[in-house]
Amino acid sequence: xxxxxxxxxxxxxxxxxxxxxxxxxxxxxxxxxHLRDRRYCEIWLGYIYAAHVNTPMFNTIGYNDCPQNKMSxxxxxxxxxxxxAAAAFFNGPRHWVLxxxxxxxxxxxxxxxxxxxxxxxxxxxxxxxxSALKRGLTPIPYTTMDxxxxxxxxxxxxxxxxxxxxxxxxxxxxxxxxxQVDPNLxxxxxxxxxxxxxxxxxxxxxxxxxxxxxxxxxxxxxxxxHDGLQDTYQKR
Numbered sequence: 001x002x003x004x005x006x007x008x009x010x011x012x013x014x015x016x017x018x019x020x021x022x023x024x025x026x027x028x029x030x031x032x033x034h035l036r037d038r039r040y041c042e043i044w045l046g047y048i049y050a051a052h053v054n055t056p057m058f059n060t061i062g063y064n065d066c067p068q069n070k071m072s073x074x075x076x077x078x079x080x081x082x083x084x085a086a087a088a089f090f091n092g093p094r095h096w097v098l099x100x101x102x103x104x105x106x107x108x109x110x111x112x113x114x115x116x117x118x119x120x121x122x123x124x125x126x127x128x129x130x131s132a133l134k135r136g137l138t139p140i141p142y143t144t145m146d147x148x149x150x151x152x153x154x155x156x157x158x159x160x161x162x163x164x165x166x167x168x169x170x171x172x173x174x175x176x177x178x179x180q181v182d183p184n185l186x187x188x189x190x191x192x193x194x195x196x197x198x199x200x201x202x203x204x205x206x207x208x209x210x211x212x213x214x215x216x217x218x219x220x221x222x223x224x225x226h227d228g229l230q231d232t233y234q235k236r
Contacts, residue, residue, distance in 0.1 A: 032061065033100040036159070037187045040176075041066035041092025043115045044137050045085040046128070053086065053128040055137060057147070058113055058120035061101075066093050066118065074116045076136075083113075089137035094176040094232070095187065097162065102152040102215075124149035124222075139226045142166075142200050144235070146221055153216040153234060160207050161214065162190050164225065164233050167202030172225050172233035173216055181229045197227050 040060045046053045060066050071093060080088040111122045125148045128137065139145060153175055155161050162174040179185050194205040205227075216234055223235040 032102075035096040035101065036099050036156075037095050037097075039065045039093055039095050041071060041090065041094060041118075042123075043079065043113075043120060044087075044089040044091060044126075045080075045083050046087035046089070046133060046137050048086050048130070048133075051130060053130060053132050053137070055126045055128055055132075056122050057091075057124045057126065058115070059123040060118055060120050061123070062121065063112075063119040068093075070117045079115055087133050087137050091180075093179050095179075096176050097174045097187070097190070098153045098176075098216075099156040099159065100154040102154060103150050139230065141226050141228045141230075142203060144223050144225050147218075147224055148221055149218055150220050151218045151222070153214075153218075155210055155214040155216070157210050157213045160191065160209055162193065163206050163208060163236075164227065165204045165206075166225075171236040173214070173236050174231055174233050175224075176232050178230035178232070185229060193227075193229075193231075197229070199227075 042060070043058045044055050045058075046055050048054075071090075074090055076088045076090060080086070113120055113122075126145055127148075128145070153173070155173070164172040164174075166172070174190070177185055177187070177190060191207045197205055199205060216236060218234065225233050225235075227233070
């Protein structure tokens with residue numbers, strides 16, 4: 001799948017050996033630390049281009065926590081028309097299941113948009129098949145999507161991570177849990193989530209307590225998947 005790389009607005013320190021501590025300090029100074037269980041949401045816009053759907057993704061991170069009253073007033077058809085898009089998808093509310101982000105992507109112009117009174121910044125982009133328009137860009141559970149972004153997800157040592165493993169043995173780490181399917185889902189539910197998920201044959205879910213800090217680098221192109229509750233995972 002072809003993707004379009006994005007420029008990095010928050011410049012990350014190089015994570016080499018002892019420099020990891022300095023990188024973490026810089027990350028937090030940019031307002032993208034202490035994220036675990038923080039609420040956010042996104043708007044995805046779909047534009048038809050060269051037999052695909054070019055999908056910029058806008059996120060509330062650094063601006064607001066996706067206030068319920070503003071979220072509830074969003075009208076996707078209106079947002080689609082206002083942005084001359086073929087589709088608009090509301091992705092949220094969500095809560096981060098990581099601790100910090102190193103290298104928050106936006107467009108080279110630092111593009112931001114106001115959606116229903118919520119300021120958002122462009123953080124990533126995906127190129128989807130035209131068939132995605134039929135489902136309004138909603139992700140299909142347990143299938144993968146390539147997202148163009150340059151980020152390092154940071155998970156602190158001695159904290160829990162939640163993993164999906166596919167039949168080939170590939171491991172996906174949860175980056176956020178969703179309240180789109182279950183509005184009452186909370187962080188404390190995640191360790192026992194396997195009892196609620198209808199996993200396809202060969203897929204497994206487990207909780208792991210990290211012995212050391214995990215830095216999950218997208219290297220410019222993240223492969224993500226979703227479970228049946230629309231929780232999001234990145235390939236390790």
